[in-house]
Amino acid sequence: MKLITRNTDYALRAICYIAKQKNVVTVTELVRVLGVPRPFMRKILQQLSKEKILKSYKGQSGGFKLKLFPEKIFIIQIMHIFQGQVSLSECFLKKDICPNRGKCVLRKKIRQIENNALGQLRQISIASLVKG
Amino acid sequence: MKLITRNTDYALRAICYIAKQKNVVTVTELVRVLGVPRPFMRKILQQLSKEKILKSYKGQSGGFKLKLFPEKIFIIQIMHIFQGQVSLSECFLKKDICPNRGKCVLRKKIRQIENNALGQLRQISIASLVKG
């Protein structure tokens, strides 16, 4: 079981790399640095640019830059993009079978854990990763 | 993205229900109470009994009981059974590309979150769920 999938992971590393560069970064360069399959990397970067995390420049000598400051990008945003809403506490039982959702202890406990983890993920910015 | 899958969820609820009963509980009863497909429920219970969480009784008027006290069964054990090891912090990059695993900030941060979540999961017993 993984909390972070491969594309999120690659995306994070790509963003970190880009954050450290002064100029635009091309897919070619990222592929060389990260050793990730080129078409996959491309797809990931395109998604990130569609989601306004990266800014893209077409044409010769184009590439990608961060659209936001590294302090303004958080792990959880990237997870959302590639993994959808992180929801640990959705009830799998039919609605009419567990009518007392409000009192359900299991759900409450799990929601607690969720909130903790999300709280932490919300605080980890790209900036804090790059500094290390 | 789900931290807890359907079979873990069903297993937890089944265990909770069984914990509350005095006598053995049959699949038929659980299916009625939880509204889960019968063959699926059967499979789940069989796994639980193979993993020594439940004790099974064959033959007429057979069924399942807890093998351990509810205080001794923890959510994380059930997750292990159905979802394998929970590992958030495995590195997806090729080993030779990120040689400085020790210093990797991303990895360290994620490991932190993992430890937190696992710590909490390790503490939630069936007993604490049933009390509510």
Added chain:
DNA sequence: ACAAAAGATACTAATATGGTATCATTACTC
């Protein structure tokens, strides 16, 4: 013997993940 339970095992369906492939568009360079 019979019925009602679980055990074992193999199979199938649906969904999510991890990619490829291809063609269109943009923009710098000469």
Added chain:
DNA sequence: GAGTAATGATACCATATTAGTATCTTTTGT
């Protein structure tokens, strides 16, 4: 303004995981 080197868009494919079915065997109380 043609060529080239970049991204954009989109459709497709492969694999793994999750969710569930089907079937047959074994056990045991009556």
